Amino acid sequence: MASILAFLIAFAFLLPYSSLTRAAPVAQCRSIPGDTAWPSSADWATLNNTVDGRLIATIPLAAPCHKALFNLPNLAFDLARCEALRTVWYYPETHLQSASSPMAYPFSNNSCNPWLGPDTPCTLGFHPVFSINATKSAHYRAAILFATKHNIRLVIRNTGHDYLGKSTGAHALEIWTHSVKGIKLFTQYTGPTFSGPAIKIGAGVLAGDAYTFASEHGLVIVGGNCPTVALAGGYTQGAGHGPFASRFGLAADQVLEWEVVTATGELLTANAQNNSDLYWALRGGGGGTFGVVVAMTVKAFPDTFTSTATMTVLKNETNADALYEGIGTFLQNLLSLVNSGATAVWVAAPFGFMLTPAMAPGIHQSELDEILKPTLDKFHQLGLETSYSSREHTTFLTAYNSLTESWNVSNYNVGGRLIPRELVANNTAAITRVIRNISERTLMSGVSYNVSHSVASPDDVAVNPYFRKTLFSLTVGTPINYTDWSATTAAQNEITHDFLPQVEKLTPNGGAYLNEGDFQAPDFRTLFYGAHYDKLLKIKDKYDPQGIFYAKTAVGSDRWEQDANGRLCRTKG
Known part of the structure; x- marks a missing residue:
């Protein structure tokens, strides 16, 4: 107990909060370090004891990349460790073991950036100040009551797979639920x-x-x-x-x-x-x-047995028109694919088109091939070189494990919108044009399904009712530039003000998937919740x-x- 208390006292003085001492009315604003209402080191130590020693003071994951940490010399500075971190930064496994590292990096407010030079200080930025590595409901309770008593911002974080900035927050106490197993x-x-x-x-x-x-x-x-x-x-x-x-x-x-x-x-x-x-x-x-x-x-x-299929068509200097004509056929083909009980994850990007994959539980390989045949026939008819493979697996897990690999999570800004079946059925050309406009400039993906009959009524659950008429969730990604913060901000704004408005024109009064939407959406209430x-x-x-x-x-x-x-x-x- 003495060691953690000493650390917490020291940590409280390390944080650069001298510029944040403008105390705001408690009734209107959450307390932050520097406010008279902010808990003392003794308060934090008491909380740590209450949660069985599971309180974690945030040290940003990229601290080894910087000579200064919280305005003091950084004893953890290590360029070799920094370089090793950079090689795995984009993978979720890197961030899963951290209580505070946001996978969607811009929500840190560009603090402790691993790609900036070592002379750039590591700051706390918009990371939480402390986290509780919770393992039971009593830890949740202690965190909630402590945050309420001291008027502190509270953040809930699980794995950190989050493109809307929900799982991090400046000046916050975080409940980290990642260790609540069972x-x-x-x-x-x-x-x-x-x-x-x-x-x-x-x-x-x-x-x-x-x-x-x-x-x-x-x-x-x-x-x-x-x-x-x-x-x-x-x-x-x-x-x-x-x-x-x-x-x-x-x-x-x-x-x-x-x-x-x-x-x-x-x-x-x-x-x-x-x-x-x-x-x-x-x-x-x-x-x-x-x-x-x-x-x-x-x-x-x-x-059940499960079949899978993948497809790739690469774009070159002469085949763009043919490629997007083929994608139009694929969109129409999605209607029969999802109605059969299959789902499809696909990508349209400057490099071309990929189906990555179609997953078909309870559907034989030959049946899946037949469902996708109109798309393949169209690509071949258009003279496009197409790579296609399919396979049948005895269980879902063997099918799933044959396809999953490391997923990059920390190199794109994200925003999206739900695309209704009716639009694709009645105006394929219009949605194909929008997909082309977007995907020739940046990465765009679609996750396709039919959930129209999985509940008796769309009002049975709180999910936005728009899901029940959706054919696919369209998601746009623009690159994060770790060495140019203004470029990253501009890239997110491009999603909000350029790419998604093109989709919105085709889907007025539409919806978006809450987990992959645009955090800057001007009317999030209707868009996410309907x-x-x-x-x-x-x-x-x-x-x-x-x-x-x-x-x-x-x-x-x-x-x-x-x-x-x-x-x-x-x-x-």
Whole structure:
């Protein structure tokens, strides 16, 4: 205890907060270091004791790249370690083990940048000040009550797979849920809406681990395409698409029960019978705003053979017109593909087109080949050199593992929009033109599915009802420039003000996937939540009347604004 107390006292004096001592009214703004209301070192030490010594003072991941840390000589400066870090910086595994490193790097506000020279100081920027490496609900409770008592910004972080800046925040105390593991099989779960096998998943369980556990019991569950995303966090709470979306629905559609700690520190069970409004809100109403999830129980289904297919057509100086004509046929072909129960992840970019992959659970290879035949025939008819392969696997997990690899996460700004089936069916030429306009300049991807029949009514869950008429989620990525902050900002603005407005013209009153949308979207309430926003706000006010939980673009977030120094204050409205 003495050692951690000494460190915390020292750490409090290391942080460069002398310019942030302009205390704001407590009733209107969250406290920050330098304010008289900010906790003392003794307060932090007491919190550390309460959470079993699991309080972590933030040292940014790229600290070894800089000679100065928090305005003092950096004893951790090590160019060899820095270079090793740079080689793996873009991969999620690099950031998963850090309590504070945002995978979407711009949300650090360009602090402690690993690509800037060693004479550039490492600062805390918009990283949280402290994190609690939580392993149980009592740790959640302690963090929530401490943040409430001291009027501190609270941040919820799981794995950090987050393109909207929800899982980091300046001057904040963070609850890090990554270590809340635990997974349990119910061979026969019985509830008012479902009877059958189910699996209880701790907040920190990753998709790949959950898939493996389910497979060991002859089962599958609905999860995402990336194996390092934790399922119970913002993924499922934000809707959650993936390989089984066309067969079983969105991840939010599968949840039978939540264990969640609310803003009062109370541990609740939320299901169709108890706290049913909270149960509804957490199924697609967004993470980090209604409470902090400890675990969720989801439906499980019998494992099945699964077929996969990949396709590549490269663009050259002469084939662009033919390529996009072929992509138009592919878009039309998607309608039959997703209606069969398959999903498709695809990319259109300056280099060409890739299907990466189509996943078809319960569909034989020959059937998948036949479904994709119109696209292949069109590419061949147009004289385009096309690489295509397909394969049938005995289980879902073998199919999944044959395709997954390291996923780059930290080199693109992101924004997106949902594309309805009706648009593709009735105006393929228009959406193809927009895809061409975007993908000839930057990276664009689509995740295609049909979730129209996975719930009895779009209002059964909090997910934006627009999902039920969606054919694919279109996502635009522009490069992050680690050595030119203004270029990175301009690239994000290009998504907001150039690329996505082209899509918006074709999808007025449309929607976007909460987990891959544009954090600068001017009307996030309609875009992310649709007709469910007002109901979600009432539930938010019921369970979090003081607004303890804040996240960018979350329900109720427009009641707050962040100033240039990262201080969070209530808006006049």
